[in-house]
Amino acid sequence: MYKGSCLCGAVRIAVEGDLPRPSACHCTACRKHTGHYEASVDIPRTALRIEGEDAVRWYHSSEKVRRGFCGTCGSTLFWDPIHRDWTAVAMGAFDGPTNTSLSMHIFVSEKGDYYEIGDGLPQNIR
Template identity: 70%
Template sequence: MPHSGSCLCGAVRFTVEGDLPPPDGCHCVNCRKQTGHYLVSTDVPKAALSVTGADHVGWFQSSEKVRRGFCTRCGSTLFWDPVFRDWIGVAMGAFDSPTDTHQSKHIFTSEKGDYYDIADGLPQNLR
């Protein structure tokens, strides 16, 4: 089953073929600064992702190994790309419903913001 989504303004649309793996919530400082809270994303094979309006995707190289994709028109967070891997993280908030998946865990909880608690009972990894 394909899963589709878009940025806020609709300039970038995407489709992921196949089931969406359970996403995780990343609380690292970089994800929090990029999104304004924390990033929940699902990791899919790059070959399963197709993007329309790719000319409106901007990329920020946040480290030697990772770049972050966003819409250059509206600023929506869309992708987390470990450039040397065959998969890409897609932001769950950008998908149209239903996604037929549920968050599985929290990662980098040692860097979470002090203004919220994680109380959903999911596993928490410090890194």
């Protein structure tokens, strides 16, 4: 079981089972939503428990995706493709070791010009 929360603790998460390898998204929307790029892991909805769900605020960034954040402290928490059976959880929300590591970078064609990606992981332009 992996646990985590937003910065203020109003929203708490728990994930059953092992965490898959996360990806890092460098698209403009993720950079604006998080303030940098977003590292997140796709979790089946059946394995994700959210406490304090009333504090989660949702922003519909497109007709297919909504982004969840804490309405109290503003912490980025979720990237949720509405018509899928999983939700991406921000890696920064987890407490303690996650026992996983990045698998790839996506949307690198939109990455910020102020940083370089030098970890040797695959980089997809989209």
